[in-house]
Amino acid sequence: MPPVIDRSECTLCGACVEDCPGYILSMSEDGPKVLYPDECWHCGNCRISCPVDCVSYRFPLTMLV
Amino acid sequence: MTMDNRLLDQTMECDVIVLGSGAAGCGAAIAAREKGAKVILIDKGKLESSGCLGGGHDHFMAILHSGDPSDSTEAVVDFYKNPMTGLTPQVIEAAWVEMMPIALDILQEVGVQFVKNKDGSWMRTVGFGQPGNWWINIENGRHVKRLLAKKVRAMGVDVVDHIMITKLLKHNNTVAGCVGFNVLDGSFHVFKAKKIICALGNMATRGWTNSTGNPYNVWFSPYNTGSQFVLPYQAGAKILNMDIGQGATLIPKGFGAPGMNGINSMGAYELNALGERFMGKYDPMWENGLRINQILGTYQELVEGKGPPFYMDMTHLDKDDVHHLQYVLMPGDKETYLDYCEQRHVDFAKRPLEVEISELAFGGLLHTRDNMETSLEGLYNGCLFFAFSGSMCGGYYAGLKAAEAALQMLAQPAIDEAEVQQEEERVLRPLKLGEGLRYTEVEGAIRQVMNYYMGYRRNHQGMQTALDRLNLIERYVDRISASNCHELMKANESAELLQIAKLTVRACMERKESGRGFFKRTDYPEMNADLAKPLIAWQENGEPKFSWSH
Numbered sequence: 309m310p311p312v313i314d315r316s317e318c319t320l321c322g323a324c325v326e327d328c329p330g331y332i333l334s335m336s337e338d339g340p341k342v343l344y345p346d347e348c349w350h351c352g353n354c355r356i357s358c359p360v361d362c363v364s365y366r367f368p369l370t371m372l373v
Numbered sequence: 374m375t376m377d378n379r380l381l382d383q384t385m386e387c388d389v390i391v392l393g394s395g396a397a398g399c400g401a402a403i404a405a406r407e408k409g410a411k412v413i414l415i416d417k418g419k420l421e422s423s424g425c426l427g428g429g430h431d432h433f434m435a436i437l438h439s440g441d442p443s444d445s446t447e448a449v450v451d452f453y454k455n456p457m458t459g460l461t462p463q464v465i466e467a468a469w470v471e472m473m474p475i476a477l478d479i480l481q482e483v484g485v486q487f488v489k490n491k492d493g494s495w496m497r498t499v500g501f502g503q504p505g506n507w508w509i510n511i512e513n514g515r516h517v518k519r520l521l522a523k524k525v526r527a528m529g530v531d532v533v534d535h536i537m538i539t540k541l542l543k544h545n546n547t548v549a550g551c552v553g554f555n556v557l558d559g560s561f562h563v564f565k566a567k568k569i570i571c572a573l574g575n576m577a578t579r580g581w582t583n584s585t586g587n588p589y590n591v592w593f594s595p596y597n598t599g600s601q602f603v604l605p606y607q608a609g610a611k612i613l614n615m616d617i618g619q620g621a622t623l624i625p626k627g628f629g630a631p632g633m634n635g636i637n638s639m640g641a642y643e644l645n646a647l648g649e650r651f652m653g654k655y656d657p658m659w660e661n662g663l664r665i666n667q668i669l670g671t672y673q674e675l676v677e678g679k680g681p682p683f684y685m686d687m688t689h690l691d692k693d694d695v696h697h698l699q700y701v702l703m704p705g706d707k708e709t710y711l712d713y714c715e716q717r718h719v720d721f722a723k724r725p726l727e728v729e730i731s732e733l734a735f736g737g738l739l740h741t742r743d744n745m746e747t748s749l750e751g752l753y754n755g756c757l758f759f760a761f762s763g764s765m766c767g768g769y770y771a772g773l774k775a776a777e778a779a780l781q782m783l784a785q786p787a788i789d790e791a792e793v794q795q796e797e798e799r800v801l802r803p804l805k806l807g808e809g810l811r812y813t814e815v816e817g818a819i820r821q822v823m824n825y826y827m828g829y830r831r832n833h834q835g836m837q838t839a840l841d842r843l844n845l846i847e848r849y850v851d852r853i854s855a856s857n858c859h860e861l862m863k864a865n866e867s868a869e870l871l872q873i874a875k876l877t878v879r880a881c882m883e884r885k886e887s888g889r890g891f892f893k894r895t896d897y898p899e900m901n902a903d904l905a906k907p908l909i910a911w912q913e914n915g916e917p918k919f920s921w922s923h
Contacts, residue, residue, distance in 0.1 A: 310709070310712075326419060327419060327421055327422045328422070329418040329419070329422045329423055329427050329594065329596055330589070330595070330596055331556060331557075331859055331862070343859070344859065346587065346589065347589050347595075348589060349428065349589055349590070349591070349594065349595050349596070349629075350590065350628075350629075350707070350709045350712075350713075351422070351427060351428035351429075351594075351707065351708060351709070352428070352429070352515065352707065352708020352709045353421075353422040353427060353428070353708070355708065355709075356422075356515060356516070356519070356708060357421075357422075364712070365709050365712040366716070367627075367628075367712065367713060367716050367717075368587075370585045370586065370587065370627065371585055371587075371590065371627040371628060371713070371717075372627060372716060372717055373627065
């Protein structure tokens, strides 16, 4: 479910967590985690805010059928 | 009862409070600050990404006085002065058209880039049945909100992010402040002001779903559950058109995204499952006609078994135009558009785009005087007009008017401290409840009622049943518990959603006709010429009251 964060690239800056208008992300020691994937608007704000471009999206099957 | 020191510490005051930091709120805050007012801008989200604009936007409606009759103040006023809109010609001209050049200057100043033709002029397109090319295309639409936010912060607006406002406070029937809680830490906050501007957005979501069943996969912001109407309504303000204000559009199949105006205006053909281009039956301007006709028409085709599927066919268009549409304009409207296209193998140039009728969205309009003040003294409306342009321009004008009035006031109205403490207890109660219902259960039940009884075809018995079921759900709202601040926010959103759903159902029952909204009443299938007027709703002693505007 969107968004998907590439942990190998993530710098743990937290910008994606801060800019998510739905508060679906949370920062952990391992990096940002998607706590509420069902509440994502797919607005792209987390990716726009990411300085190292490590956010991608995988849409659920319900959006692809 | 008086407020304790903890609450006093969390109290802020100013000349003008702006509620909502989307396009309208930014316009309002900029204008009020330019006038010299001390301004607090409050939003549940963060300024850089809040509101519908937070998800991007690809065009800005403005006339440029080029000399063409359709590119004039008169043309816009004529188009929108329909008595159903509740807008006077004077307010359309003063608060929208005359603010357009100011808004364009601000947008260019902050770095918004408009798409240019080869001759250097701005690319402008037609849409929504309007008589002229009023839509200036935006090149970097996904960054508009961040660019505006930088200016708002730099000019000294006191930006308060992460606060969900839950109640407007009054003193002798004048708005005096508001209260709310921080959605990250659960702290409760009090705000006092001489004037308040409501700029929380005219379209609210999560009452209905599209084919995906996901209430967050929608074209408007799914984080707006109707504060623009619920807060003023509960404070005694009058609201227009909660019945016909509901909105809908066509969306790419399975993807809650705006952008259909760009597709329609580029010259796309809408096709039904039989491959027929049918919109000429429903609007003389075909796909470029009124959006209401496109939805009513598409739904009629569906009822007649001529779809789904439905398509927007762009394969006949100029290849460069279609490429620009898919790869520049659409991602400007929603940043993840190309991810959707890639994962669903969408290519505008090669295959027709499958579309569906979107979920409905709640909508209406605060009853507003030409000076932008609502029927509640001290409360101004920042959301009077349509789309990004209408929001920013109307917000800006509301900011001017509210600031002018605030700066003439010597004293701030007092607030009722006992009311503040009661509201704190009510709002934070889900955190203290322990075992209870999850917000998802209550919100899902509201949506089930709205999807089932309040869809694109309705009747009195169905709406009465919907109201009965919503009243049943209301008995459960106090049982929603929250184990963290995210769930606390959702619990309060669910309660708000229930209120806007109830008011919407009641308003829809009042209008005994069809043809002015995106839905039809099967018991009153024809338009009634005597009802060509806005429906006004307000609350008295906890009960909704209605009258027809003249």
